[in-house]
Amino acid sequence: MSSELRSDLARATAEEVARRSYGKLVAFLAARTRDVAGVEDALSEAFASALADWPKNGCPANPEGWLLTVARRKTIDALRVRQRRERAAEELRVMDDELEAAERSSPIPDQRLALMFACAHPAIDAGVRAPLILQTVLGLDAKVIGSAFLISPAAMGKRLVRAKEKIREAGIPFVVPELEELPARLDAVLDAIYAAFAEGWTDPAGTDAARRDLTEESLFLARLVTELLLDNAEALGLLALLLYAESRRLARRSNEGDFVPLAEQDTGLWDSRAIAEAESVLKSASRLRNPGRFQLEAALQSAHTHRCQSGHWNWPEVLQIYDALFELTGSPVVAINRALAVAEIDGAEVGLNILKKLGDDARLGEYQPYWAARAELLSRNNAFDEARRAYEIAIGLERDDAVRRFLQKRQSKLKTWALSGSKLLHPLA
Amino acid sequence: MQYLLMLYADESGWTKLSKGEQEQGMAAYMAYTEALKQAGVWKGSNRLQPIATATTVRNGANGKAQVLDGPFADSKEQLGGYYLIEVPDMDAALSWASRCPAVGHGVVEVRPVWSR
Numbered sequence: 395m396s397s398e399l400r401s402d403l404a405r406a407t408a409e410e411v412a413r414r415s416y417g418k419l420v421a422f423l424a425a426r427t428r429d430v431a432g433v434e435d436a437l438s439e440a441f442a443s444a445l446a447d448w449p450k451n452g453c454p455a456n457p458e459g460w461l462l463t464v465a466r467r468k469t470i471d472a473l474r475v476r477q478r479r480e481r482a483a484e485e486l487r488v489m490d491d492e493l494e495a496a497e498r499s500s501p502i503p504d505q506r507l508a509l510m511f512a513c514a515h516p517a518i519d520a521g522v523r524a525p526l527i528l529q530t531v532l533g534l535d536a537k538v539i540g541s542a543f544l545i546s547p548a549a550m551g552k553r554l555v556r557a558k559e560k561i562r563e564a565g566i567p568f569v570v571p572e573l574e575e576l577p578a579r580l581d582a583v584l585d586a587i588y589a590a591f592a593e594g595w596t597d598p599a600g601t602d603a604a605r606r607d608l609t610e611e612s613l614f615l616a617r618l619v620t621e622l623l624l625d626n627a628e629a630l631g632l633l634a635l636l637l638y639a640e641s642r643r644l645a646r647r648s649n650e651g652d653f654v655p656l657a658e659q660d661t662g663l664w665d666s667r668a669i670a671e672a673e674s675v676l677k678s679a680s681r682l683r684n685p686g687r688f689q690l691e692a693a694l695q696s697a698h699t700h701r702c703q704s705g706h707w708n709w710p711e712v713l714q715i716y717d718a719l720f721e722l723t724g725s726p727v728v729a730i731n732r733a734l735a736v737a738e739i740d741g742a743e744v745g746l747n748i749l750k751k752l753g754d755d756a757r758l759g760e761y762q763p764y765w766a767a768r769a770e771l772l773s774r775n776n777a778f779d780e781a782r783r784a785y786e787i788a789i790g791l792e793r794d795d796a797v798r799r800f801l802q803k804r805q806s807k808l809k810t811w812a813l814s815g816s817k818l819l820h821p822l823a
Numbered sequence: 824m825q826y827l828l829m830l831y832a833d834e835s836g837w838t839k840l841s842k843g844e845q846e847q848g849m850a851a852y853m854a855y856t857e858a859l860k861q862a863g864v865w866k867g868s869n870r871l872q873p874i875a876t877a878t879t880v881r882n883g884a885n886g887k888a889q890v891l892d893g894p895f896a897d898s899k900e901q902l903g904g905y906y907l908i909e910v911p912d913m914d915a916a917l918s919w920a921s922r923c924p925a926v927g928h929g930v931v932e933v934r935p936v937w938s939r
Contacts, residue, residue: 422880466913515913516917517913517917563935564913564935565824565826565911565912565913565916565935566914567911567912567914569914571914597825
């Protein structure tokens with residue numbers, strides 16, 4: 395074998411191992427030392443050593459064990475420098491022996507779930523949980539994460555460092571919580587994965603590689619949780635929800651990059667395999683008879699999917715799910731969507747009255763979907779002047795260029811309708 | 824690891840309580856302290872005198888220490904006492920903190936202690 399080919403092969407193997415087991419190695423080492431940053435440093439050095447060593451001496455039979463050996467030495471050395479007390483030295487010896495034993499037992503135990511629970515611990519700032527999981531479990535760097543979350547890489551880097559310091563110094567454990575605490579703690583993990591997906595989702599055309607990747611990575615994480623935490627209804631619910639969203643990726647923007655609302659999407663562009671998987675995952679979830687927010691959200695997507703595909707008018711069913719969701723979360727965002735469903739059943743005016751009452755909640759004043767929903771129903775009700783003002787505010791609040799263009803187009807159409815004087819009951823139909 | 828549980832509450836609330844309620848409050852703290860000792864995690868605890876007795880010392884304009892009457896921070900809730908506990912990790916510390924009677928009428932801040 396030529397040295398060049400060998401080096402390529404070593405690089406390919408190292409990259410493959412990195413992708414497959416980076417998070418496993420971080421989780422396994424950090425669960426023992428609690429020093430996530432130290433473990434990451436040690437692992438990146440271990441991967442660098444692999445790239446230097448494997449082309450010369452060939453790929454090891456157990457690459458994961460090889461990397462763990464190198465990373466273990468570096469981790470323990472780093473801890474030794476920091477801890478000088480006698481007792482600490484004894485602890486380190488025990489830790490070192492334990493890790494050494496693990497290298498020989500292949501494969502190493504998978505503790506990525508415990509790592510995710512540490513990252514989404516209630517003592518960690520909620521805003522940094524998703525970035526932290528993406529970095530520690532998947533090895534994404536602060537630059538990629540920062541650009542996906544619209545935060546400067548330097549600021550994101552600082553927040554990640556601070557969170558890792560807190561995990562280490564405050565003694566946040568790497569464990570899967572006990573059964574009675576599990577639901578609440580798991581919510582935080584699922585929320586973080588959902589937040590990562592949502593950040594990736596804001597760039598549906600996939601023009602920004604970092605954000606497009608984020609949806610794939612979050613799907614990977616959602617799948618991972620369902621594999622590591624068997625028979626958990628909400629984890630399955632989240633996976634189903636993400637799959638439904640993912641199935642519409644190609645349809646949610648036109649060729650020109652314009653936003654296409656659900657009702658106007660070409661269902662032929664939907665990914666039927668993703669939909670089929672979502673349906674079956676959601677069914678497994680509901681068999682567990684432990685309903686929750688993510689399952690309800692997935693059920694909602696399922697209902698929308700069926701209506702658009704079959705043309706079967708199912709708004710009462712949709713409304714029922716919104717009612718259950720609102721009862722569970724009390725979220726004003728759910729209330730807005732519920733008002734839109736009511737409008738489909740009882741007419742725009744009834745929906746508008748609900749929206750106007752919701753408007754008393756100050757939080758909604760700066761919430762784009764509230765104003766877009768209001769504008770939509772006002773225009774259906776032929777209140778064009780008011781609709782124009784509502785669109786104006788919605789446009790001003792939107793950060794996605796494609797959605798902004800869509801709202802502007804809707805707003806400019808109002809003029810034509812108003813001039814023609816036509817009594818359009820449903821201008822969007 | 825050792826954690827300091829710092830108990831913050833509006834101390835004017837205490838004086839508004841009836842004698843019976845105050846006794847009940849004291850009993851709750853004594854039971855909590857006893858539970859910590861039984862579990863073998865108690866390292867120390869104290870109740871502080873009211874904020875009116877507080878004095879602060881800081882660096883004055885001329886570089887010399889300056890003594891001032893009053894607490895460090897004037898807030899609605901004041902540091903009224905602490906528990907020092909030794910437990911394996913943050914989850915255990917939070918679990919003890921959540922049982923502290925102070926949670927019923929104030930806030931408990933949990934801080935790990937430097938250990939090296």
